[in-house]
Amino acid sequence: MVKRNPHMAKLSGGYLFPEIARRKKALLEKNPSAKVISLGIGDTTLPLTPYICSALLDAAKKLGTKEGYSGYGDEQGMTALREKIAKVLYHGSADSDEVFISDGAKPDLGRMQILFGADATLAVQDPSYPVYVDGSVIVGATGPYNQKKQQYASIIYMRCTPKNRFFPDLAAQPRTDLIYFCSPNNPTGAVATKQQLKKLVDFAKQNRSIIIFDAAYAEYIEEKGLPKSIYEIPGAKEVAIEVNSFSKTIGFTGVRLGWCVVPKQLVYEDGSSVHKDWNRITTTIFNGASNLVQRGGLAALDAEGLTEMKQTVDYYKENARIIKTALDALGFETYGGRNAPYIWVRIKGKKSWDAWSELLEQKHIVTTPGAGFGPGGEGFLRFSSFGRREDVLLAVERLKRDKL
Numbered sequence: 001m002v003k004r005n006p007h008m009a010k011l012s013g014g015y016l017f018p019e020i021a022r023r024k025k026a027l028l029e030k031n032p033s034a035k036v037i038s039l040g041i042g043d044t045t046l047p048l049t050p051y052i053c054s055a056l057l058d059a060a061k062k063l064g065t066k067e068g069y070s071g072y073g074d075e076q077g078m079t080a081l082r083e084k085i086a087k088v089l090y091h092g093s094a095d096s097d098e099v100f101i102s103d104g105a106k107p108d109l110g111r112m113q114i115l116f117g118a119d120a121t122l123a124v125q126d127p128s129y130p131v132y133v134d135g136s137v138i139v140g141a142t143g144p145y146n147q148k149k150q151q152y153a154s155i156i157y158m159r160c161t162p163k164n165r166f167f168p169d170l171a172a173q174p175r176t177d178l179i180y181f182c183s184p185n186n187p188t189g190a191v192a193t194k195q196q197l198k199k200l201v202d203f204a205k206q207n208r209s210i211i212i213f214d215a216a217y218a219e220y221i222e223e224k225g226l227p228k229s230i231y232e233i234p235g236a237k238e239v240a241i242e243v244n245s246f247s248k249t250i251g252f253t254g255v256r257l258g259w260c261v262v263p264k265q266l267v268y269e270d271g272s273s274v275h276k277d278w279n280r281i282t283t284t285i286f287n288g289a290s291n292l293v294q295r296g297g298l299a300a301l302d303a304e305g306l307t308e309m310k311q312t313v314d315y316y317k318e319n320a321r322i323i324k325t326a327l328d329a330l331g332f333e334t335y336g337g338r339n340a341p342y343i344w345v346r347i348k349g350k351k352s353w354d355a356w357s358e359l360l361e362q363k364h365i366v367t368t369p370g371a372g373f374g375p376g377g378e379g380f381l382r383f384s385s386f387g388r389r390e391d392v393l394l395a396v397e398r399l400k401r402d403k404l
């Protein structure tokens with residue numbers, strides 16, 4: 001018999017989003033006529049925009065010709081796309097050969113856990129996107145279990161609450177090898193300021209840690225002066241990797257395209273290059289993002305594509321505004337929803353899974369329970385703004401009808 005990977009047994013229950021889908025399905029089985037509205041998963045609903053869609057169609061047509069066909073490409077991605085991302089999105093703060101094209105931010109985060117392996121210690125914002133912790137557990141980066149704290153020794157939860165404005169008290173944190181940091185944050189919608197990110201970079205430098213900065217929602221930032229990339233902080237290239245994606249900007253959640261930046265300055269304690277190892281991992285266990293889809297990414301960074309990207313992001317931001325305004329008017333304590341597509345809502349006197357079930361059963365609205373994002377998410381619900389406008393308006397009407 002084959003032995004099970006022992007780390008799999010350390011995972012708590014099912015992965016958050018399939019669990020939500022399972023419970024939603026159970027409600028529909030009980031009540032098949034229910035019109036369930038999803039403000040749960042952060043999944044885009046608008047169709048692809050014309051310019052980007054036509055680039056995908058052209059790319060598909062070319063692949064159907066002798067001259068235009070291409071097979072395997074560079075595992076790191078098309079040079080033209082790497083150059084364009086470096087130029088258009090990083091304005092030169094990243095070199096094109098530091099940009100690695102991928103099939104999305106989540107798969108990159110998974111491969112990064114292989115990069116750092118089972119001995120790495122890590123810190124996460126609490127609450128945070130569950131992939132950072134669950135992915136680390138899968139590769140065995142847990143250390144021994146502390147029964148009293150009910151936590152693994154290698155995983156440090158940096159509490160982020162309204163009290164500390166969702167930025168952890170770094171002075172109180174122990175050193176870890178890795179620090180996962182997401183801004184604009186999933187799930188709280190908080191955006192770190194330049195001063196805060198400078199503190200984070202300084203902290204990583206002092207501790208010789210590496211920050212894995214998840215900027216998947218950077219394009220939702222509208223306020224001038226708020227940083228869209230960790231590399232806006234001087235010296236960050238010595239200590240930070242950045243992951244990003246076309247999922248939430250041009251609706252590529254199903255199409256799949258992302259990238260990460262692994263700076264050449266980034267070294268391990270023995271002075272060897274993280275960039276070289278990432279290149280080795282990429283070329284060994286990844287065969288590159290789809291050539292067709294990369295053409296869509298190139299189009300997205302043309303002037304027409306960028307205009308469409310802004311329209312898409314603006315649509316979801318307007319949804320966020322509508323949801324937040326309604327919840328505020330109903331007297332809820334809300335966070336995020338500006339510069340970010342998520343609204344983080346305090347639910348007084350209830351566990352988040354209980355409030356989640358109530359909202360589903362009474363109003364047929366799916367949200368995401370805060371506890372799914374870590375212990376610090378207990379007592380909150382996350383509302384996503386990625387629904388269709390008509391559904392968002394209907395959900396708001398239902399919320400107003402009678403209080404939770």
Ligand code: PL4
Nearest residue numbers: 017041042104105106129186214216245247258
């Ligand atoms: C549902 C902070 C959503 N099935 O699409 P990707 O892989 O380029 O990006 C994934 C991602 C990366 N980083 C952050 C994210 O929030 C996400 C997407 N998160 C959510 O509702 O929290 C979609 C989740 C997806 C999943 O399991 O992750």
